[in-house]
Amino acid sequence: MQDIDRKLTVSMREAVDRAEKITVATHLHPDGDAIGSSVGLLCYLKSLGKDACIVLDDKYPESLGFIARRAGKDILVYEENPTETLEAISRSDLVFCLDMNSFTRAERLGETLRKSGGGKILIDHHLHPDSGMFDIVFSETEISSTSELLYYILLSTPEIDGDAGKLPEGAAEALMTGMTTDTNNFANSVYPSTFRMASELLAAGTDRDAIIDALYTNYRENRFRLMGEMLKDRMKITSSGVAYMVIDSGMKSLYDIRDGETEGFVNLPLGIRKVRMSLLLKEEDDRFRVSIRSKKGISANRCAMEFFNGGGHEQAAGGRLIKGRDLSEKPDVREVSEYVEMCTEKFFNGKYE
Numbered sequence: 001m002q003d004i005d006r007k008l009t010v011s012m013r014e015a016v017d018r019a020e021k022i023t024v025a026t027h028l029h030p031d032g033d034a035i036g037s038s039v040g041l042l043c044y045l046k047s048l049g050k051d052a053c054i055v056l057d058d059k060y061p062e063s064l065g066f067i068a069r070r071a072g073k074d075i076l077v078y079e080e081n082p083t084e085t086l087e088a089i090s091r092s093d094l095v096f097c098l099d100m101n102s103f104t105r106a107e108r109l110g111e112t113l114r115k116s117g118g119g120k121i122l123i124d125h126h127l128h129p130d131s132g133m134f135d136i137v138f139s140e141t142e143i144s145s146t147s148e149l150l151y152y153i154l155l156s157t158p159e160i161d162g163d164a165g166k167l168p169e170g171a172a173e174a175l176m177t178g179m180t181t182d183t184n185n186f187a188n189s190v191y192p193s194t195f196r197m198a199s200e201l202l203a204a205g206t207d208r209d210a211i212i213d214a215l216y217t218n219y220r221e222n223r224f225r226l227m228g229e230m231l232k233d234r235m236k237i238t239s240s241g242v243a244y245m246v247i248d249s250g251m252k253s254l255y256d257i258r259d260g261e262t263e264g265f266v267n268l269p270l271g272i273r274k275v276r277m278s279l280l281l282k283e284e285d286d287r288f289r290v291s292i293r294s295k296k297g298i299s300a301n302r303c304a305m306e307f308f309n310g311g312g313h314e315q316a317a318g319g320r321l322i323k324g325r326d327l328s329e330k331p332d333v334r335e336v337s338e339y340v341e342m343c344t345e346k347f348f349n350g351k352y353e
Contacts, residue, residue: 001143001152001193009156011136015119016045019094022052023116027100028107029259029289030056032215034099035064036178037123037146039071040171041096044154046074047168055085057107061260066214067177070170078108086112093118099146101139102130125149126312127301141313144194147178151197164204172206180211184267188293188315219261226255227265235269236337240348241276243269244340246333248283266291277303277344281321281336288321288336307343 016022024041026034038054045052053074060068068075076085089095089112097103101124103110113120114133122134125146129139140149151164160166167175179197183190186198202208230245237243247262266280270293277294290308293316294300300317304310309326310319321327327335 001140001149001191004138004152004156006156008136008138009153012121012138012153013157015094015121015136016048016050019092019118020051021088021092022050022094022096023089023092023113024052024054024096024098025089025100025106025109025113026054026056026098027105028057030058030060030064031260031263032064032067032181033145033147033178035060035067036174036176036181037098037150039067039174040147040150040154040178041098041123042071042074043168043171043174044157044159047159047171053088055089055109057109059259061263062258063215063218063260063263064177067174070174082108085109089113089116092116095120097122097124097134098150099124099126101126101128103133123150123153128311142191144189144191145179145182147175147182148194148197151175151179151201152193164200167204172201172204173211176201176206176208177211177215180208181215181263184264185212185216187267189313222255222257223261226251226257226262227268230265231268236341237269237272237275238341238344240345241274242279242340242344242348243272243275243277244279244281244337244344245269246281246283246288246336246340248333248336252283266293270295276348279340279344281340286323288323288327288331290319290321292317292319303344303347307347 022045024038026038042052042054053076054071056077058079059077076088078085095113095116103114106113119135121136123138125140125143127141131137143149154160155162235243235245266278269275269278276298280291281288292300292304299314301312301314304317304319308319312318323329
């Protein structure tokens with residue numbers, strides 16, 4: 001990663017000093033990096049005595065509750081209380097957008113965030129940031145996560161002054177969590193700066209064992225029952241080396257699957273030698289959410305952009321298929337499977353390296 005621009009840090013710090021009410025926002029379906037970076041920043045802002053809150057379009061997964069609880073009443077969820085959430089944004093005179101490259105990634109909160117008064121600051125590690133919509137932009141793609149980027153930004157502030165041990169209570173745990181989840185526990189998107197961050201946080205006393213226990217050993221049994229069925233009977237592998245699994249509403253209901261409980265499923269087929277790319281499609285209301293992972297040299301991002309209305313990183317991307325537009329109004333697993341096989345065959349017959 002490049003060194004943090006100290007001028008940007010100074011500008012950010014001045015904007016924080018001027019602000020009376022601050023909102024921290026992140027993307028729809030918040031994952032570990034979204035929650036970790038948001039809570040980490042909230043802890044920092046609270047340590048400065050600021051009136052700040054986190055706003056989410058929808059609820060975070062239960063597996064991230066141990067981090068989200070550090071925000072307490074200062075985390076507002078639109079699907080639970082839309083009026084209070086939108087009013088909090090409207091009252092803000094400074095908005096931070098984390099782990100998303102544009103306001104649209106916040107879905108129902110996006111327009112209110114864009115129209116809110118005061119300054120707007122972006123901290124993100126995705127490609128193609130909508131920089132023109134923000135007053136201050138911290139954008140770095142050669143980094144593991146937004147949590148890692150925020151870690152180095154906070155280190156460059158006068159309060160922290162390069163010492164991870166000076167991070168506010170809760171911030172170190174949140175940032176370590178976000179980085180851990182976005183690297184799939186150091187399995188991908190890892191850079192020298194990532195290990196340096198982990199080393200410094202460990203030296204500062206962050207309990208990584210407790211984080212790993214909370215993240216990976218507290219799932220409900222049904223997650224593993226579903227995982228077993230998906231791998232045994234429902235994982236398909238094409239002649240192009242594409243593995244894919246489709247979880248429709250019936251499967252979700254049968255196994256009582258909640259948000260976040262299929263996290264990591266998409267990575268599993270990459271352990272197979274002949275698999276070059278893996279896709280997981282999960283039905284949600286009017287769409288199928290699509291997660292894509294690939295092995296080195298194959299662009300999951302390009303595949304997501306060209307065929308699945310999405311994008312992301314080179315080897316980790318996401319998108320969606322809209323019912324009534326990309327698929328029929330009531331698609332079944334067979335139709336979704338045919339679409340995936342058609343698109344990935346086109347992708348691998350073209351240039352993908």
